[in-house]
Structures are given as C-alpha cells and as structure tokens.
Amino acid sequence: MSSVPVFAEPEELYALVLDTTKQPGKDYVIVDVRDADFKGGHIPGAVNVLASEMYDKANDLIREYANVPQVYFHCALSQVRGPKSARIYCETMNNLGIETDQKVKILRNGFEGWHTKYRKQEGLIEDYDKSVWEWAIEEQ
Template sequence: MSFGLPYRYVNDKEILSHIGKPAELLVVDVRDSDFIGGHIKGCQNVPSNSFLDSVHELVKQNESVPRVVFHCALSQSRGPKAARIYAESRQDLLPNAKEQDVMVLRGGFTQFQAKYGTDKDLVENYRKELWDC
C-alpha cells in the first residue's frame, strides 16, 4: 500500500489478463447513473450512492478473491473512497482473513474505454456514441 492508504493504484495493463476471471479478480464499478455506455467485463456495479449499504455483503461474498479493483468514471473520488471503505470494512469484518490486494484503476473507466472499448473480451455493453465527445 502506498502513503498509508489501504489500497494501491493500478494501471490497466496490470489487470488485463485477469479480467473475466472471477476467481482471480473482482472489478467493482461504483458509477451511478453514468454506468451506461459500457463496463469492464464481469464487473459488479455497486453504485456509490448505495455503497455503504452494500459494502459488508460485498466483503463477505468476495473474501477469497485475491484482487479487488475499484473504479468510477475517472477514479478520482468515488473509486478511491469505495476502495478505502471496502478495505477498512474488510479489516473489521474479517481481521484474520488472507490478505487481499485492494486496488483503484488509474484513469477509471473513461481511460479504460478509450483504449479497450471495442474489445468484447474486456468490455461489455459498449456504446461508442456515448463516449465520442
């Protein structure tokens, strides 16, 4: 972990080979109404506006997943906040659990879709017209 944070930032390349493999990686997308237009394959959408109500169940359901990566549109606010809450909740709920790598996707889905939006192995429900600005 860097700077005392309970998570670390990760670049897209570090997680590419794990996408779509739920035993290796859980991707948590905390976008709210901006979830439309596509998402990382196999992600779990837990909107930031209801994240606190869902975090304990999320922790318990994914206790054995070795890597959990959070993101929002840009991963500047909602994604890092969710990662912090998740990591702290996990420590409280599962203090003796095996270590889990909690990460935040640098650049969020905005950067990810710019590189991989049309790659059906990495992105589901992609709508290019929503991203062309």
C-alpha cells in the same frame, strides 16, 4: 494483515481480463461504482455497486468476495468515488477483524482511461453503447 488500497495500472487488469484461465468473481473482482454511465459500457465481469451505496453494501461485498485474491475498484476517472469506495471496503474489512491477503486496488484513470485505451479491442468492454461515449471519441 489489513488491506490498504493501492493504484493499479490498466495493463495489470487488462492481462487478467484477457487471461482465459482467470475467472471474474473467483480470481479477481472488478467493482464499478459509477451510476447511470455503467449502462453505456463496462469492463467485462464488473459488478456495479454505486459509490453512494458503498457504506450499505460493503458488508455484502466482503461476504461475497472475501476469498477473491484481488479486488479492483473504479469509477469514471478513479479520482474520488473509486478510491473512496475502495477505502470504505478496506475499513469495513478491518472493522470486522477480517485478516486477509486480499489485494484491494484502484484502477488508475478509471473507466474513461480504460475506454480510451481499449475501446477498439474486441471483448474489453461489455454492453458498449457508442452513443454514450461519442463525446469522448470526438475529443481524441
């Protein structure tokens, strides 16, 4: 079955991240395609693959995570880079002829939505640098 990316609500990923019986990289993988802002904080266990490098890195991602049941892509807002990266991943998998039940998803509202919703909860943002996000906190 060919994969086609679909949107996932943050609550779905939230439940996975908090589930201590699930391991990132084994039960699910989060692919954060942001650039420099990844260093300001990211979802626990996320791997950073720049959207601009997705065509070059898709084969490696597929090789490493083909047996992971769920792959979540996101960027800052999941409006352009996240969905495009998920599409490239799926197209590459289809072009390689890989048959899988893997679910490829795009985190709705991206990291900014995650940050807005979960920044006050311990353990939901790794490597958090508040100074990077002061503008977002001030707007709320």
